[in-house]
Amino acid sequence: MICCHLRMLKRLGWNYLTLLRMMTFLHELQGLKQRQK
Numbered sequence: 001m002i003c004c005h006l007r008m009l010k011r012l013g014w015n016y017l018t019l020l021r022m023m024t025f026l027h028e029l030q031g032l033k034q035r036q037k
Helices: 002-012 014-036
Strands: none
Touching: 002 014
C-alpha cells in the first residue's frame, strides 16, 4: 500500500497533495453538515 502511494507521489508530485487536501476539505464539510443537523 505505502509503496504504491510513494509511486503515485513521484508521478503526480504536488497534484497528489492538492487532491489529498481536497478530500480532507470535503470530509470536513460533510462533518459540518452533520453538525448542523
